[in-house]
Amino acid sequence: MGSLGLSNYATAPRFGMSDPIFTGEPTEFDVIKTRELEKFLADAGLYESHEEAIRREEVLGRLDQIVKIWMKNNTRTKGFNEQLVQEANAKIFTFGSYRLGVHGPGADIDTLCVGPRHATRDEDFFGELYRMLAEMPEIQELHPVPDAYVPVLQFKFNEVSIDLLYANVALWAIPEDLDISQDSILQNVDEQTVRSLNGCRVTDQILRLVPNIQSFRTTLRCMRLWAKRRGVYSNVLGFLGGINWALLVARICQLYPNALPNMLVSRFFKVYNLWRWPNPVMLCPIQDGSLGLPVWDPRRNFRDRQHLMPIITPAHPCMNSSYNVSTSTLRVMMEEFQRGNEICEVPL
C-alpha cells in the first residue's frame, strides 16, 4: 500500500501549493465548447495578424542588434582590454503579455536589456544608448523615465510600442545563454535592477508553473477580455492589471491541471467567487532567499497585513502584485466574480 501511494505521488505532478481539485480528462463536449470559445476570441479581434507578428519579431531582432553594438562601443570607449571588448555583450529579453503569448494587435512589448557591470544605468543606458536611439529614423516618440520606480525608456520602433528596462548585473560579460531565472543574478545589484529583472523572472516562472501553457493562454485571453469589458482591468484604478489576471488564471490551471479553457473559465468564477480574501493567491511557496531582499510577509510586515487581495508573484523576491486594491474595488470585483459564476452555472 505504502509503496503504491508513494509511486502515485511521484508520477502525478503537483502544481502549486495544494493538490488539484479535479484531475479528470476533458470530454468531447469540452473540446467542442473550447473550439467555440477560441472562435469567439478570434472574432473579438484578440489575435494579431501573421504580418504583425513578423514585424514584432523583426523589431525585437533589430533592438537586440542595437544594444549589442552599443555595448561593444561602450566597452571600447571605456578603454577595456581587447578581450573584454570581444566579449562585450548585452541582451534583450521580453516579458509581460507579449512573452506570455496573450497580447492583442497593437499591444506594446515589455522588454529588458541586460548589460554588464561596467555599463551603468544613468550614464550609459539613459545617456549613450538614449542618444543612439534618438538618432535613428525608425525610432519615434522616445521618452526616458529614469526616475520611475522601475526606470524605463519608452519609444516606438517602426510603429511597435516598446517599454525598455535595464538590468545592470554584476557580471563582466553577458553570455548569450544567460539564465536570469537563477537567484544568483540578483547578487550585488542595485534595487532598480532587482525590480527590472522581476518582470522577466515572474513571467518565466508563471510559464513554468502552469500544467498546460496552451490552455493557460486561451483562458487568460478570455479573462482579460472579460475584465476589460466589465471595467475591472486597470492597475492604476485599483482593479487588477495584466500580471494579476495572469496569476489568478495560472492558479486555476494548477487546480484543474487537465481541464480545457471552457471549464477553466467557469472554474475561475467558481473558485474566486468562494475565495476568502485576504487569503493570498500563490503559485508556489514564498522563499526567504539568502540575499536579504524583503519578501511579502504579513506576519512580519504591518504594511503587508493591510493588503486586501494579495496575489503573490512567484519569483524571488515574492511580492504582492495587487497592493492597489481598495475595499470598494474589491467589492466590485467580488460582485463581478459572483455574476460570472451565476452566468456559468446556467445549464446549457
Ligand SMILES: Nc1ncnc2c1ncn2[C@@H]1O[C@H](COP(=O)(O)OP(=O)(O)OP(=O)(O)O)[C@@H](O)[C@H]1O
Ligand atoms: N504590480 C506589479 N507587480 C509585479 N510585477 C508587475 C506589476 N505591474 C507590472 N509588473 C510586471 O511588468 C509586466 C508588464 O506589465 P503590464 O502592466 O504591461 O502587464 P501585461 O501583462 O504586459 O499586460 P498588458 O497587455 O496590459 O500590457 C508584468 O507582466 C509584470 O511582470
Ligand SMILES: [Mg+2]
Ligand atoms: Mg505590457
